[in-house]
Amino acid sequence: MNEATAVTTVRAACPHDCPDTCAIRVTVQDGRAIKVQGHPDHPPTHGALCTKVSRYPERTYSADRVLHPLKRVGPKGSGQFARVSWDAALSDIASRLRAIAARDPQAIVPYSYAGTMGLLQGESMDRRFFHKLGASLLDRTICASAGGEALAATYGGKIGMHVENFAHSKLIIIWGSNSIASNLHFWTFAQAAKRNGAKLICIDPRKTETADKCHQHIAILPGTDGALALGLMHELIMNDWLDHDYIEQYTEGWPKLRERALQWTPERTAETCGISADEVRGLARDYATAKPAAIRLNYGMQRVRGGGNAVRLVAILPCLVGAWRDRAGGMLLSASGWFPVDRAALQRPDLMAGRQCRTINMSTIGDDLLREASPEFGPKIEALVVYNSNPVAVAPESPKVVKGFSRDDLFTVVLEQFMTDTADHADYVLPATTQLEHLDVHTSYGHSYALINEPAIAPLGEARPNTAVFRELAQRMGFDEPCFRDSDEAMARVAFSRDVSFDALRESHWVKLPLPDAPLAQGQFRTPSGKCIIDSPLFGVPDHVPNYEAPGSELAGRYPLAMISPPARNFLNSSFVNVQSLRDIEGEPVLEMHEADARARGIADGQQVRVFNDRGEYVCKAVHSKRARPGVVNGLGIWWRKLGARGTNVNEVTHQRLTDIGRAPSFYDCLVEVRPAAAAAT
Ligand SMILES: Nc1nc2c(c(=O)[nH]1)N[C@H]1C(S)=C(S)[C@@H](COP(=O)(O)OP(=O)(O)OC[C@H]3O[C@@H](n4cnc5c(=O)[nH]c(N)nc54)[C@H](O)[C@@H]3O)O[C@H]1N2
Numbered sequence: 001m002n003e004a005t006a007v008t009t010v011r012a013a014c015p016h017d018c019p020d021t022c023a024i025r026v027t028v029q030d031g032r033a034i035k036v037q038g039h040p041d042h043p044p045t046h047g048a049l050c051t052k053v054s055r056y057p058e059r060t061y062s063a064d065r066v067l068h069p070l071k072r073v074g075p076k077g078s079g080q081f082a083r084v085s086w087d088a089a090l091s092d093i094a095s096r097l098r099a100i101a102a103r104d105p106q107a108i109v110p111y112s113y114a115g116t117m118g119l120l121q122g123e124s125m126d127r128r129f130f131h132k133l134g135a136s137l138l139d140r141t142i143c144a145s146a147g148g149e150a151l152a153a154t155y156g157g158k159i160g161m162h163v164e165n166f167a168h169s170k171l172i173i174i175w176g177s178n179s180i181a182s183n184l185h186f187w188t189f190a191q192a193a194k195r196n197g198a199k200l201i202c203i204d205p206r207k208t209e210t211a212d213k214c215h216q217h218i219a220i221l222p223g224t225d226g227a228l229a230l231g232l233m234h235e236l237i238m239n240d241w242l243d244h245d246y247i248e249q250y251t252e253g254w255p256k257l258r259e260r261a262l263q264w265t266p267e268r269t270a271e272t273c274g275i276s277a278d279e280v281r282g283l284a285r286d287y288a289t290a291k292p293a294a295i296r297l298n299y300g301m302q303r304v305r306g307g308g309n310a311v312r313l314v315a316i317l318p319c320l321v322g323a324w325r326d327r328a329g330g331m332l333l334s335a336s337g338w339f340p341v342d343r344a345a346l347q348r349p350d351l352m353a354g355r356q357c358r359t360i361n362m363s364t365i366g367d368d369l370l371r372e373a374s375p376e377f378g379p380k381i382e383a384l385v386v387y388n389s390n391p392v393a394v395a396p397e398s399p400k401v402v403k404g405f406s407r408d409d410l411f412t413v414v415l416e417q418f419m420t421d422t423a424d425h426a427d428y429v430l431p432a433t434t435q436l437e438h439l440d441v442h443t444s445y446g447h448s449y450a451l452i453n454e455p456a457i458a459p460l461g462e463a464r465p466n467t468a469v470f471r472e473l474a475q476r477m478g479f480d481e482p483c484f485r486d487s488d489e490a491m492a493r494v495a496f497s498r499d500v501s502f503d504a505l506r507e508s509h510w511v512k513l514p515l516p517d518a519p520l521a522q523g524q525f526r527t528p529s530g531k532c533i534i535d536s537p538l539f540g541v542p543d544h545v546p547n548y549e550a551p552g553s554e555l556a557g558r559y560p561l562a563m564i565s566p567p568a569r570n571f572l573n574s575s576f577v578n579v580q581s582l583r584d585i586e587g588e589p590v591l592e593m594h595e596a597d598a599r600a601r602g603i604a605d606g607q608q609v610r611v612f613n614d615r616g617e618y619v620c621k622a623v624h625s626k627r628a629r630p631g632v633v634n635g636l637g638i639w640w641r642k643l644g645a646r647g648t649n650v651n652e653v654t655h656q657r658l659t660d661i662g663r664a665p666s667f668y669d670c671l672v673e674v675r676p677a678a679a680a681a682t
């Protein structure tokens, strides 16, 4: 142990799909990453990492890593593969894709999401490749497009408060967010505000660990947030708690919405939301009288049919009371629109060369894989290239997704770090590097700092970055534009059009965007008029849109329980489910039920149950839980199917109908029935 060992510290960024995008210091000893730590000087990270990411070395060095290219040798989904060389794999993939492209390149579909949020490994060389090929485009809607497009329709972009400024708020409404689980670094600022006397209110059908720590929890029914916002507006109008000057100067279209809000008495609102009229009145009074008041909205509340309208209604609230005048007032759903990312330079849509490629919505991949060619749809999907995503586990209505991925006439390539449910269905699995093994640059949707991620260690086994794989494939397809030879560093240098230089990132690890402290204090929304748009030319005046599968509907006669499926704290979507120490904490897939709902069905605490509707059924453990309100069950996600009971997960019962705005899935708009599994007649 006396021998001198080379210890270095490398500048990294957390790549995961989370608002926090932490600055990380990686300690490397003799070429091995031995520790990851949150950087103490990066204000949003303030030296802390979440439980999951502090296990990043365990994930990286896991014995389960895919480290060599694999070719399928058994039936699809069986997980039987044989090791092949990169050269053999890439040659065969290129020739298969070339043959399909000769008929119609749109029969080839890329499928990716935010397994890494890095601009290079997430959305650079891959996009160039598919643009040049003329493949189908992918509408990346699975998470945030309802809220994102709604916010853009209202504010002109995905813009919001600086997360640090929540520390100075006097009221924080945490709306559709389990911050302690999914936005931990915001929670630190909320706690600082609490210590300074701020009131914290949580609006969530589930009594989450975050709700436990707030002063008040308002347990609304899923999909009724738009109604609640309208009810609050009613009270703001009736009590004249409006900032008339802000409304006059910086908003457009309020008179029409004012008329609509006047229909939403506290009693009507309470009835719709499944809460009391006093809760509506009290919330309105708190919101109007505490200054500055801030809202932390998260994407949890927009995974329902009316998610887009609901986000628009909530986003209008801070304008009505002039909360934006203060740096610690306003709202944060996403801050990603502040970043000057040069997507044209990274992704080169010009390589489509005027071709009108069709678009496939990732959220309806179940249906679309099962569609035949038609004039409306275009060619049947013949090939899928999946990276940064695990659709077989995370896409809605998995019975159809699995059926589609099991098609023998579908050619599927999956770039992965692990043998996920999706990788099991591949023809080729190509080993991908982790964040410790590649270069990247990052924006954030929860703070306003750009970051660099330097590679800390050499790629393990034969793993390659996504960029390298698409660079190689481009060469084998004969794409000879110089952009297909760009190095990762060359792409990182063009990733931002201004304000953030690659050299500055290298030098200082992160760069704070030059934004005003209270960015919307004098309007300056990113809309053409600079005002907040209430009456949108595209979407009209926002309204409450009830769920597709609403309690009280005809369907509710057969399936009376509303199911939401929010993330389990120790997983990140379906990532980390395979990390043993984290799976040990989560135990097994769980359905939280209110005791009365469970007892009415003869379900004991801890009993195995079937959760089902017309689409399918999954099996898990029911727990009698104070976290569930009557009539609503919480199926915590997102387990790998093969690690859950009977090879299923919660998406067995979700559906593919899309949101009002943004063409997104409505995961939390889902009626089910629950029965003891023992009673299953199967
Ligand atoms: N630990 C952990 N962190 C994560 C993730 C994870 O899986 N695990 N996921 C990441 C991702 S992909 C994202 S998009 C972000 C945000 O991810 P989100 O999906 O927004 O996750 P949460 O912040 O947990 O917010 C969901 C909350 O909304 C509540 N909710 C469900 N339906 C409704 C409704 O109709 N109205 C209201 N008001 N609330 C509702 C749920 O009960 C839950 O507590 O978090 C990221 N961070």
Ligand SMILES: Nc1nc2c(c(=O)[nH]1)N[C@H]1C(S)=C(S)[C@@H](COP(=O)(O)OP(=O)(O)OC[C@H]3O[C@@H](n4cnc5c(=O)[nH]c(N)nc54)[C@H](O)[C@@H]3O)O[C@H]1N2
Residues within 6 Å of the ligand: 017, 112, 113, 114, 115, 116, 121, 142, 143, 144, 387, 388, 389, 390, 391, 394, 395, 415, 416, 417, 418, 420, 432, 433, 434, 435, 466, 565, 566, 567, 572, 573, 574, 575, 637, 638, 650, 651, 654, 667
């Ligand atoms: N029922 C239900 N379903 C949901 C949700 C829900 O709340 N309820 N949440 C939805 C939401 S918000 C989202 S964002 C989606 C998330 O869905 P996905 O974007 O599919 O996210 P993950 O499940 O985390 O899968 C990401 C995969 O990318 C891989 N990966 C990570 N880094 C790299 C890399 O550098 N290269 C390659 N090739 N692969 C990499 C990881 O190993 C992992 O398997 O799920 C959605 N599905």
Ligand SMILES: [Mo]
Residues within 6 Å of the ligand: 017, 142, 143, 144, 299
């Ligand atoms: Mo997400």
